[in-house]
Amino acid sequence: METSIESETQAQQAWKLRESYRGPSLHDSLLKNEFATVEHQQDALNRNLRRMLEHCYDAVPYYRDRFQQAGVSRRQLRDPASLQRLPILEKEDVEKQFEGLRAQSLMSNQRALGSTRSSGTTGQPTLVLQTDASIGMFRWLKQRELRWYRYNPLAAMLSIRPSIELPRLPDGNLLQNENYLKVKSWPYLGGLFETGEAWAFNNTNSIKDQVKLLEKIKSQYLLMQSAGLEYLSMQSISEDAISILEGVHAISQTLTPIMRSQIEASLQVPVHQNYGLNEIGMVASRCTEGGRYHVHSEHCLVEIIDSAGNPCRAGEYGKLLVTSLTNSAMPLLRYDADDMAEALEGPCPCGRTLASFGAIQGRYRRIAQLPEGSFERWAAIQLTLYKLAAENKSAVSKYQAYQNQEGDFQLRIDCDEEIFSKITQQVEQDFKLAVDEPDCPDLEVVRTNEFHGEQGRKFQNFISEFIPDMDR
Numbered sequence: 001m002e003t004s005i006e007s008e009t010q011a012q013q014a015w016k017l018r019e020s021y022r023g024p025s026l027h028d029s030l031l032k033n034e035f036a037t038v039e040h041q042q043d044a045l046n047r048n049l050r051r052m053l054e055h056c057y058d059a060v061p062y063y064r065d066r067f068q069q070a071g072v073s074r075r076q077l078r079d080p081a082s083l084q085r086l087p088i089l090e091k092e093d094v095e096k097q098f099e100g101l102r103a104q105s106l107m108s109n110q111r112a113l114g115s116t117r118s119s120g121t122t123g124q125p126t127l128v129l130q131t132d133a134s135i136g137m138f139r140w141l142k143q144r145e146l147r148w149y150r151y152n153p154l155a156a157m158l159s160i161r162p163s164i165e166l167p168r169l170p171d172g173n174l175l176q177n178e179n180y181l182k183v184k185s186w187p188y189l190g191g192l193f194e195t196g197e198a199w200a201f202n203n204t205n206s207i208k209d210q211v212k213l214l215e216k217i218k219s220q221y222l223l224m225q226s227a228g229l230e231y232l233s234m235q236s237i238s239e240d241a242i243s244i245l246e247g248v249h250a251i252s253q254t255l256t257p258i259m260r261s262q263i264e265a266s267l268q269v270p271v272h273q274n275y276g277l278n279e280i281g282m283v284a285s286r287c288t289e290g291g292r293y294h295v296h297s298e299h300c301l302v303e304i305i306d307s308a309g310n311p312c313r314a315g316e317y318g319k320l321l322v323t324s325l326t327n328s329a330m331p332l333l334r335y336d337a338d339d340m341a342e343a344l345e346g347p348c349p350c351g352r353t354l355a356s357f358g359a360i361q362g363r364y365r366r367i368a369q370l371p372e373g374s375f376e377r378w379a380a381i382q383l384t385l386y387k388l389a390a391e392n393k394s395a396v397s398k399y400q401a402y403q404n405q406e407g408d409f410q411l412r413i414d415c416d417e418e419i420f421s422k423i424t425q426q427v428e429q430d431f432k433l434a435v436d437e438p439d440c441p442d443l444e445v446v447r448t449n450e451f452h453g454e455q456g457r458k459f460q461n462f463i464s465e466f467i468p469d470m471d472r
């Protein structure tokens with residue numbers, strides 16, 4: 001399926017800038033860019049990259065030193081390949097080299113605008129200084145992706161996520177469980193565009209209460225963490241609420257292909273995803289037509305490299321590096337996002353010419369260290385649960401698979417008592433058959449409503465002792 005500049009322009013009509021909005025508007029130029037020739041895209045990218053590299057050479061001590069160590073002169077920065085002469089920038093470097101990475105001056109058309117924080121490697125948050133350009137891009141890129149998803153901006157949106165990520169109450173406090181918050185416009189976009197109402201609800205509310213709210217407000221769009229959507233897909237939801245739902249957005253956590261299939265089949269709508277980092281902002285959004293992540297190349301550049309540091313060939317998975325093109329206050333170049341993604345080449349079936357990559361395989365450290373067969377076994381557990389949940393809607397509220405240091409598994413599951421022995425029997429059987437090996441790790445199935453990391457933003461439906469540190 002293909003889209004075109006004409007159909008995107010048509011879809012753009014639904015988005016009306018607020019009359020009160022006085023700032024610059026980027027949405028139409030972003031649209032045009034999506035269908036520019038590949039050569040035009042490359043030229044624009046090279047120009048923006050060169051500008052950033054020269055800025056780093058002139059104003060950012062950390063990079064000036066690195067270029068000098070690599071023997072790269074300022075003149076050589078005209079060659080876009082000079083980016084690859086820089087070492088990879090790790091999260092630890094950003095923490096340790098804060099002063100060196102801080103620009104001594106900004107690009108002429110930018111001004112400093114606050115900072116972003118993400119969880120650090122030592123318990124302290126990683127701080128990245130930002131500019132009006134780097135922060136300001138987020139809203140325009142958000143609108144771009146919602147246009148790609150064909151969201152109707154005047155419809156209602158429900159967000160179910162950790163309270164810290166939801167709009168604050170009028171008194172400035174965090175939203176408490178068992179209460180919802182209704183606001184007049186969509187988060188982030190309400191200041192720019194006319195939008196419908198938005199509703200907010202904590203993801204620590206019980207899954208039953210989440211279903212109740214969805215049935216009550218009947219929103220067209222739903223935004224949730226991937227695992228939350230997975231649990232929701234196992235519940236009995238009224239036909240009314242399902243038929244009104246038009247799209248769901250899975251955020252924050254790994255969404256495996258089988259989770260996607262389960263959610264799409266059960267909620268009968270497409271699951272949308274983007275890829276972003278607190279340190280950089282919105283990096284890429286997944287197009288519905290081709291299933292690829294298109295890089296927002298007006299904002300950043302993505303490389304996917306193998307373990308030797310060379311660019312991956314199409315179809316290979318490698319480390320994902322992101323280079324910011326809009327943050328002159330504290331530029332992150334070749335930043336290791338700690339994720340693995342599939343390199344792709346050639347045009348996307350959707351017709352957009354923005355650079356793209358394929359599936360994201362979760363946090364790099366998570367994948368690289370797991371014993372062989374771990375993912376197959378986790379998938380077997382999931383598929384069995386989905387099957388049983390389809391036959392017994394709402395019988396399973398939540399689950400979590402846990403792998404200990406010996407490689408053995410525990411499945412923690414919050415389910416109705418009547419179905420527990422059936423689940424145990426079926427899961428044990430399918431777990432054994434998941435991998436064709438004589439030595440199968442143990443699996444223990446426990447009925448409980450206590451889960452690891454439950455209250456935090458770091459909750460995962462699969463955790464393993466082989467993973468040294470949890471996701472941010």
Ligand SMILES: [Zn+2]
Nearest residue numbers: 287290348350
């Ligand atoms: Zn595409």
